[in-house]
Structure formats: C-alpha cells, structure tokens
Amino acid sequence: MATAIQPRRRTRRPRAEREAQILDSARRVFSEKGYGEATVADIAADAGVVEGTVYSYFESKRALLIAVMRGFFETLIAETEAGLGAVRGVENQLRFVIRQQLETFASDFGLCRVIIREARPDLALYDEAILELNRRYTGLALRVLEEGVATGVLRENIVPSVIRDLIYGGIEHAVWRFVFSEREIEVAALADQLADSILGGIVRDRSSEVSSTLEAAIRLERVAERLESSLERSMS
Amino acid sequence: MATAIQPRRRTRRPRAEREAQILDSARRVFSEKGYGEATVADIAADAGVVEGTVYSYFESKRALLIAVMRGFFETLIAETEAGLGAVRGVENQLRFVIRQQLETFASDFGLCRVIIREARPDLALYDEAILELNRRYTGLALRVLEEGVATGVLRENIVPSVIRDLIYGGIEHAVWRFVFSEREIEVAALADQLADSILGGIVRDRSSEVSSTLEAAIRLERVAERLESSLERSMS
DNA sequence: GTTTTTTATTGAGTCTACCTCAATAAATCT
DNA sequence: AGATTTATTGAGGTAGACTCAATAAAAAAC
Numbered sequence: 156m157a158t159a160i161q162p163r164r165r166t167r168r169p170r171a172e173r174e175a176q177i178l179d180s181a182r183r184v185f186s187e188k189g190y191g192e193a194t195v196a197d198i199a200a201d202a203g204v205v206e207g208t209v210y211s212y213f214e215s216k217r218a219l220l221i222a223v224m225r226g227f228f229e230t231l232i233a234e235t236e237a238g239l240g241a242v243r244g245v246e247n248q249l250r251f252v253i254r255q256q257l258e259t260f261a262s263d264f265g266l267c268r269v270i271i272r273e274a275r276p277d278l279a280l281y282d283e284a285i286l287e288l289n290r291r292y293t294g295l296a297l298r299v300l301e302e303g304v305a306t307g308v309l310r311e312n313i314v315p316s317v318i319r320d321l322i323y324g325g326i327e328h329a330v331w332r333f334v335f336s337e338r339e340i341e342v343a344a345l346a347d348q349l350a351d352s353i354l355g356g357i358v359r360d361r362s363s364e365v366s367s368t369l370e371a372a373i374r375l376e377r378v379a380e381r382l383e384s385s386l387e388r389s390m391s
Numbered sequence: 392m393a394t395a396i397q398p399r400r401r402t403r404r405p406r407a408e409r410e411a412q413i414l415d416s417a418r419r420v421f422s423e424k425g426y427g428e429a430t431v432a433d434i435a436a437d438a439g440v441v442e443g444t445v446y447s448y449f450e451s452k453r454a455l456l457i458a459v460m461r462g463f464f465e466t467l468i469a470e471t472e473a474g475l476g477a478v479r480g481v482e483n484q485l486r487f488v489i490r491q492q493l494e495t496f497a498s499d500f501g502l503c504r505v506i507i508r509e510a511r512p513d514l515a516l517y518d519e520a521i522l523e524l525n526r527r528y529t530g531l532a533l534r535v536l537e538e539g540v541a542t543g544v545l546r547e548n549i550v551p552s553v554i555r556d557l558i559y560g561g562i563e564h565a566v567w568r569f570v571f572s573e574r575e576i577e578v579a580a581l582a583d584q585l586a587d588s589i590l591g592g593i594v595r596d597r598s599s600e601v602s603s604t605l606e607a608a609i610r611l612e613r614v615a616e617r618l619e620s621s622l623e624r625s626m627s
Numbered sequence: 628g629t630t631t632t633t634t635a636t637t638g639a640g641t642c643t644a645c646c647t648c649a650a651t652a653a654a655t656c657t
Numbered sequence: 658a659g660a661t662t663t664a665t666t667g668a669g670g671t672a673g674a675c676t677c678a679a680t681a682a683a684a685a686a687c
Contacts, residue, residue, distance in 0.1 A: 173636095195674065204636075206674090272511075314584045319564075329557075349553060355592040356588075374608045385622045386622070441667065446647075
C-alpha cells in the first residue's frame with residue numbers, strides 16, 4: 156500500500172531542548188488532568204514522542220512532577236522576592252504577599268491544585284526535593300512577620316510561623332470555596348478581606364477604648380471649667 | 392499430600408456484619424498507607440476475605456473511601472454539635488471549634504491526611520457524597536461566626552465564610568508543620584495561638600495609644616490642680 | 628564523500644493493581 | 658434430607674507505569 160499511515164519520523168534533538176519540551180508538556184497535561192488522571196502516554200503524545208523517550212529523560216512520572224514543581228516554585232519565589240523589595244512597611248508587605256499568592260492561584264489554578272494535592276501530604280516527595288523550595292517561599296512571609304514583631308508594628312506575643320500558616324492555609328481554603336462555587340476568584344476583594352481579618356482580628360474593638368478617649372476629653376473640659384472658675388474667683 | 396495448605400474456610404456472614412468488617416479494615420489500611428499506596432488486596436487480606444468479596448459490597452476502591460469518609464464526618468459532626476451546645480459565648484465557641492479540630496487531627500492523623508488529600512481537590516468526589524457532610528461540618532463554625540456578628544461581639548464588616556476558611560486552613564497548615572518537624576502536636580498551645588491571632592489580630596493594639604490619651608488627660612488634671620493652688624496661693 | 632561510532636529514540640513486552648464474572652458452597656427454607 | 662438462595666471465591670481482563678534490546682539519526686573519523 157502506498158498510502159500507509161506515515162510512521163512518525165524520527166528526529167534527534169539536543170538533550171536540553173527535548174527535555175524542556177517534555178517538561179512543558181508535562182506541566183500542561185498535569186495542569187489539565189491532574190496527576191492521577193494524566194498518563195505518561197498523554198505527556199509523550201503531547202510532546203510528540205513515544206512513552207519510552209520520556210523515561211530516558213525522567214526517572215519516573217513522579218520525578219517529572221517534581222521537575223514541574225521546581226520550575227513553578229522558582230519563578231514564584233523570584234517574583235515574590237522582587238515584589239517585596241518594592242513595598243515598604245510590614246502591613247503592606249503582608250498585603251502584597253497575600254495578593255500575590257491569590258493571583259498565582261487564580262492564574263495557574265490547575266497546577267496549584269496538583270501541587271497542593273500531591274506535594275503537601277506526601278512526606279517522601281517533600282524530603283526529596285520540594286521541601287526546601289516551599290520553605291524558601293513561605294520563608295519570605297515569615298521574615299516579614301518577624302521584622303514586624305522586631306519593629307513593634309506587630310504584637311510581640313504572636314508566633315510568626317503560626318501566622319504564616321494562617322495566611323497560606325486561609326488563602327488555600329478560600330480559593331477552593333470559589334472553585335466549588337464555580338465563580339471567578341475575585342482576587343482584590345478576597346485579598347482585602349483576608350488581610351483585614353488577619354491584621355485586625357475579628358472581635359469588635361474594645362468600645363471602652365473609644366469611650367476612654369471621650370472620657371479624656373470630658374475630663375479636659377472639667378479642667379478648663381475649674382481653671383475658669385479659679386480665675387473668676389481670683390478676679391473678684 | 393495430606394498436609395496441604397489449608398484453604399481459607401468459607402464462612403458466610405450477615406451482610407451488615409461483613410460490610411462493617413470490610414469498612415473497618417479499609418479505614419485502618421487507608422489510614423496507615425494512604426489511599427494511593429493501599430491496595431484493595433491489602434484491605435481484603437486485613438478483613439480476612441478475598442478481593443472479589445470487597446467488590447460485592449463496594450462498587451470501587453473510591454466508593455470504599457467515600458464510605459470511610461462518611462463515617463468519619465458523621466461522628467465528628469455529632470461530637471462538635473454536642474460540644475458547642477455546652478459552651479456559652481461566641482469567643483469560647485470558636486475556641487472550642489479550633490481545639491476540637493486540632494484534637495481530631497492529632498488523634499486520627501492518618502485518616503485526616505487521606506481525606507484532605509483525596510477529598511478536597513477532587514471535584515467529582517465532592518459532588519458525589521462528601522460535599523454535603525463537609526458543608527454541614529464547617530457550617531457549625533459558620534453559624535457561630537454569624538451569630539457573633541449579629542450580636543455585635545464580632546466586627547460587622549467581617550465575612551464569616553472567609554474567617555471559616557482562615558480557621559480551618561490555618562489549622563491544616565499548622566498541623567502539617569508539626570508533622571514535618573516530626574514532633575507531637577501540642578494541641579493546647581497551638582489552639583490558643585491560633586485562636587488568639589484570629590480573634591485579636593496581629594497588629595499591635597491601639598489601646599496603648601488610647602490609654603496614653605487618657606494618661607495625658609490625667610496629667611493635665613494635675614496641671615490644673617497645680618495651677619489652682621498656685622492661683623490660690625497668689626491670692627492669699 | 629564514505630565509513631564508523633555514538634546515542635537518542637523506539638515500541639514491544641513486563642508487572643502491578645483495579646475490577647469482572649461464572650462457578651462454588653455455606654446457610655436457610657421447605 | 659433435599660431444594661433454594663446468595664455470599665464467597667479465584668481465575669482472568671484491562672490499563673497504565675516502567676524496562677530494554679534493537680534501530681536509525683547525527684556526529685566523528687577517515
């Protein structure tokens with residue numbers, strides 16, 4: 156038969172180029188289907204190679220995921236570091252971190268979901284490669300918090316690592332809420348709500364504070380009155 | 392051979408009993424190995440039956456997980472509801488919810504990890520069965536928050552659902568931190584740290600400013616007194 | 628330009644784990 | 658005791674991760 160299906164033409168590419176190509180396909184496929192649903196055959200097909208080729212570049216499906224994660228974290232860290240350098244004040248820096256994280260979630264949700272699902276609960280995977288990157292990333296927020304305590308902007312009795320967990324955990328859950336409700340994530344509004352709550356707390360301000368200011372004013376009025384009457388008496 | 396390996400003796404059991412037995416084994420195996428690592432053969436072996444038997448009680452491995460989750464949530468909801476009924480005041484109720492959740496994590500960590508990993512990121516699974524239970528559970532905290540806003544104990548501009556995410560997300564991340572550091576979870580201390588931060592926020596109280604306002608007024612009163620006596624002395 | 632060497636690429640094949648189903652035998656009913 | 662029901666079995670089927678000897682494209686040597 157002259158019209159037999161053309162077998163895929165073999166082409167050899169420089170190692171680095173093909174590796175990048177496979178990595179790119181992996182990122183796309185994982186992001187779309189999730190780790191469990193994605194097959195190595197899918198990734199190979201997307202990259203235009205055959206399954207075996209993938210395994211000559213990456214030891215396993217898991218290793219492929221780790222490589223994808225590494226790329227994700229590296230750009231995220233670089234962007235966050237750059238952004239933090241351009242913001243002054245602890246409060247604003249925390250607001251920046253929160254917003255940055257929300258934007259990352261919103262713009263690359265598929266991959267974020269995979270990373271959260273696969274990386275966090277898997278101790279083995281953490282030990283291997285991602286733990287250090289994640290530490291470096293969330294360490295950025297941690298340092299801001301520690302500076303806040305040192306400079307007295309933040310309470311001295313807070314535990315920075317707990318606050319960091321509150322920030323990232325809160326963001327994660329809030330984002331999921333949006334995903335389930337099938338609405339677009341309203342980054343700006345959500346970022347403010349989270350930041351306001353974390354910074355200011357949720358219990359109503361001690362109204363006594365307000366009235367004590369008022370009380371101070373009232374006392375000053377009495378002072379004035381007493382001075383007036385003193386003066387009047389001395390005049391008479 | 393007379394001493395051939397005894398084949399497993401077949402025993403028929405009431406449907407409900409065997410189902411409970413398999414479910415119990417599933418819970419144990421999932422909890423120990425995680426969903427991905429656990430095999431249906433493992434579960435069957437633990438229950439003392441053969442793989443096929445499992446499938447005559449549960450449609451799939453996934454269905455087995457869902458059943459395990461359902462059991463987990465049902466007791467958790469019942470316990471939390473009971474506990475909340477015995478605590479007065481919004482602040483204390485929130486503290487109770489936080490502590491209860493931490494205790495559940497600490498005492499049944501293996502299963503919690505599986506549920507978080509498998510249930511949350513899997514939309515299909517949520518739709519099927521667990522969404523409603525999770526909603527009911529976290530709804531308990533939500534109602535406390537709403538009551539807090541209604542009665543004026545909490546700020547009126549907070550968004551209860553966001554605070555709920557902050558609470559549960561924060562707990563989750565904080566617990567993971569402990570797991571990675573391979574230390575026992577210090578439930579009491581962590582619960583207080585989380586609750587204090589969420590309730591009171593992290594920025595330093597302006598109450599110091601307020602009290603200094605009051606202090607200033609009191610000093611002014613003393614100034615007035617001195618002026619009075621000065622005047623009186625000058626009169627005499 | 629031809630031959631040799633190197634190695635990227637291939638695809639057939641292995642293995643493990645989920646799941647199916649016809650056969651079997653334990654309990655129950657008549 | 659025999660008939661009936663159905664829980665239980667274990668031998669496959671299938672999908673997808675992973676391996677490896679063969680192949681051919683590029684590079685090197687001549």
